[in-house]
Amino acid sequence: MKAYFCIIDLIIMKHFLFLLLFPILGFCQPNLNEVDVFFQEKQFKQAEVFIINYLEVNPNNLEAIELLGDAFGHQKKWNESIESYKKLVEANQDNANYYYKYGGALGMKALQNKFKAIGLIGDIKSSFLKAAELDEKHIDVRWALVELYMQLPGIFGGSKSKSLQYAKELENLSRVDGYLAKGYIYEYDNNPELAEKYYKMAIQEGGSLVCFDKLTKLYENESEPEKAIKNIEEANDKHPRNALHYQIGKVAAEYNIELEKGEQCLLTYLKKYSPEDGVPKAWANYRLAQIHMHKNNKNEALKYIDLAIAELPKIKPFKEEKEKILNL
Known part of the structure; x- marks a missing residue:
């Protein structure tokens, strides 16, 4: 939906066999399809080395050059990523996606170095415009x-x-x-x-979760927590997700509203928790501590904030919240 790269807003592109394969790479040409494993496992450095080895044998393989640019991009090596995508643009000036990725990598470099950003804006814009011109159906570049x-x-x-x-x-x-x-x-x-x-x-x-999430964030930014909670509940009715229980609890805790509902949602989140839910349990305990602080339940608030700190001891807001609770 949204672009992987844009000048302001970053959503970076979307991997165990390398050490086993490495000894034989010098003796036989690697199969480029094998690099998929490294990307799937988010082993981007291994992917980089693998592709570089492949390019030593196949220096003009555009698919490999593009994958190398992607591997560099995942590691935020924007200069190297730009170099790879520039080769693609020079090799094929009719490929919209090459221009899109080139402009995106330039945009990410601009974000890293604001002093050079002004000098990059023209190339970023022209790359995106060229991609849009070449492909009238390219959704990502139009988002960019x-x-x-x-x-x-x-x-x-x-x-x-x-x-x-x-x-x-x-x-x-x-x-x-x-x-x-x-x-x-x-x-x-x-x-x-x-x-x-x-x-x-x-x-x-x-009606996707993305659509509901955009509206929820708008309500939160506009300090309309009641609307935010109602919207999250509607999202959960259509797309049941444990993560949405946390979202309701978060809004309740932050705005000191519907505390009972917020507490029950957070307890449900903890009970059903799996790593796929995204937000660590420590944050749910932190929100429970906030809710009990709003209720002036000092002992319960301390119990939950201590659980949060035990799991993630370096999180500054957790420590600050404990100080507030102790001062109740």
């Missing part, structure tokens, strides 16, 4: 352009109208993406009413 034009200052070519233009193109390709893009634009432009309208339209059209 929506965000780029909204977040760039006007002096550097930022333009709400151009952002809306690419949101309209997205809508023609995918109504959900178009509605989400318009919601993003109006949220960024401090127009929460229109942002809410389009996020709701995205929910009605597609």
Whole structure:
């Protein structure tokens, strides 16, 4: 849906056999398909070495060069990633995805070095525009352009109208993406009413967890926790996920509302917890400590904050919360 890379907003692209394979790489040509294992296991350094070895035998293999750029990107080696993607663009100037990845890597470099960012903006923009020109159905690059034009200052070519233009193109390709893009634009432009309208339209059209999450975050940013909780509950009705129990508890704890509901949701989250839920149990215990602090239950609050600290002892907010509880 959203772009892997854009100048402001980063969502990085999406791996045990290497040590076994390494001794034989010098004796036989590696099979490029084997690199998939390293990516699946997020072993990006091993993927890098594997692909470099492959390229020694097949220096002009564009698929391998692209995979090497991806491996560098996962490791945030943006200069090396840029070099790989630039080779692709030079080798095939009709491939939209090559321009998209090249512009994205340039954007990530700009984020790392704000002093060089101004000098990179032109290449970032031209790469994305070329990708959009080459592929009229490229959704990711249109998302990148929506965000780029909204977040760039006007002096550097930022333009709400151009952002809306690419949101309209997205809508023609995918109504959900178009509605989400318009919601993003109006949220960024401090127009929460229109942002809410389009996020709701995205929910009605597609109804994915992503759509619900965008609306939830808008309500949280606008300090409307009641609406946020109601929206999370509607999301959970359609897409039951244990992680949504944590989200309800988090909002309840942060805004001191619906504390009983928040407590029960957090207890449910802990009871059903698995690593796939994403948020460590320590944070659920932290939110329970907050809820009991709101209730002036000092002993219960201390119990839960101590559980949180025991699991993740270096988290600063946990220690700060304990100080607040001790001062009750």
